[in-house]
Each structure stands twice: as C-alpha cells, then as structure tokens.
Amino acid sequence: MxxxxxxxxxxxxxxxxxxxVLMTHPMTTAQSGQPLHFIQNVVVKQNGKTVIEAEIxxxxxxxxxxxxxxxxxxxxxxxxxxxxxxxxxxxKIESAVA
Amino acid sequence: xxTTRRTLIAALGTLLLKPLAAFAAWNEQAFGAKTAADxxxxxxxxxxxxSKDIVIEAPQIAENGAVVPIEVSSNIPGTSSIAVLIEKNxxxxxxxxxxxxxxxxxVKLNVKMGETSDVRVIATAGGKHFxxxxxxxxxxxxxxx
Numbered sequence: 001m002x003x004x005x006x007x008x009x010x011x012x013x014x015x016x017x018x019x020x021v022l023m024t025h026p027m028t029t030a031q032s033g034q035p036l037h038f039i040q041n042v043v044v045k046q047n048g049k050t051v052i053e054a055e056i057x058x059x060x061x062x063x064x065x066x067x068x069x070x071x072x073x074x075x076x077x078x079x080x081x082x083x084x085x086x087x088x089x090x091x092k093i094e095s096a097v098a
Numbered sequence: 099x100x101t102t103r104r105t106l107i108a109a110l111g112t113l114l115l116k117p118l119a120a121f122a123a124w125n126e127q128a129f130g131a132k133t134a135a136d137x138x139x140x141x142x143x144x145x146x147x148x149s150k151d152i153v154i155e156a157p158q159i160a161e162n163g164a165v166v167p168i169e170v171s172s173n174i175p176g177t178s179s180i181a182v183l184i185e186k187n188x189x190x191x192x193x194x195x196x197x198x199x200x201x202x203x204x205v206k207l208n209v210k211m212g213e214t215s216d217v218r219v220i221a222t223a224g225g226k227h228f229x230x231x232x233x234x235x236x237x238x239x240x241x242x243x
Contacts (some may be wrong), residue, residue, distance in 0.1 A: 016202060029210070030188075031188065031212075040124040041124060046200055049198075050198060051197070051198050051199070051200040051201040052195060052196065052197055052198065052201045053196040053198070054193060054194065054195045054196065055124050055125055055129070055193065055194045056192065056193040056194075057129045057191055057192050058189070059184060059187055059189065059191075059192040059193075059209050059210050059211075060192060060193060060207060060208065060209055061164060061166075061208035061209060061210055061240075062164070062165075064207065064208065065207070065208055066205065066206065066207050067169075067204075067205070067206035067207075068201065068204070068205060069201070069202040069204040070200055070201050070202065071200065071202050073200075086124075
C-alpha cells in the first residue's frame, strides 16, 4: 500500500481548537518483513505559524490518526498538517477551523 | 542584484536545502535506541522526576496490539515537549512532540505494541524532565503491521 490522501477536521471545542487528522500510510516496521516505510516528521501550522513539531517512529499504527489541541484560536483559522516519511515522500492538508 | 556565478550557486543551494529545512531532523539515535533508558539518555532526560501532573488515558487491556489508542496531556506549567515510549517494543521511543506557543501539551495517537508493556511518558518543562507510566496489557501483539 502506498501513501495516500489525508483527512482533517478542525473544530472549536471548549475554547480550544481540536485538530483531528488522518494520514493514509502503511507505517511498515522492520518486523513485518516488508521494507521499512513510515512517517518520521509531522508539522502542524496555524495561520502559517508552526505550533507543533513531531518526530514519530514505525511504532505508530498504520494510517495514523492524531488529535492535537491548539489554544486561543478562532473559527476560520487556517490549520495545515504535513508529514514526511523515511523515503522522502510527503503530503499535506489545509482546512479552516469550523 | 547582478546575477554572477556566485549568486547563482547560492540561490541554487537555497533551493536544494529548502525542502529539508521545512522539517526538523529525525533523531535517528533516540529512535534507534533499543531500551527506554538509552532513548532517554539520548534525549537528555536520563532521570526524570515522577509526576502526577502527566495524564495518560489508555485502555488497561488492548485486544489488538496493532492499534492501541493513547491520549497524553501534561498539566505541568510550561510543558514544551512530550515523548511517548513503549518499554518493551524493539525500539521503545514511539514519538516526540514539541509544542510551541499556541499549542496545548496534548496528543492522542494510535501505537503498535508487541506485548504487554509499560508506556512511559516524559514531559519536558523549563528544561526539567518529568515522567509517568502506565501498563497496557496486550492480548495479540501488533508489530507485524
């Protein structure tokens, strides 16, 4: 399975912004007998400003789903989430806070 | 600006470096560590203080080790990063999250667990490291995925 599209929903919840993002990715481990293929870096931006930088390993489940929380945001804020994997593939998604 | 060979080379260099610079590097040493202790040493967090202000929400028993939901938050003021380690995985460090201005020290993710293990969470605040852990029992291991 190759890396595929992303889905994201950013909503106001309890005065914060909840960002729920899904990445289509095999996240294969060395133990699986398949080539090691996993997302290494994830960056979350709010209105163009980096708010979260993550480094992850092959221990994150296939088709990773993350929930992040941002404070002090508003409806319409632009949230962008991007990733890069160990093969240099990347993807990103942007949507406005609903 | 006049285009000389030098400025052209400099411009080319910037172009080549840009995609790399957009992302922070991946800590190969920490992620390649085979024990949680080694991973923590690499992260400079060898002896974290136990803290009750780190909240770990996870199932006590995970039926499927391929998808174990873990929700982590830190109530320690000034928390700037959170690391998640699964003690008994072949490579314990599962992720490290850096929270800048505007982000809450919170993350929910799904991880793979090879077997029943302690999940250890390290929160860093003001250069100090704090830890909490929680055991998750795994019925079917999930490292083959």
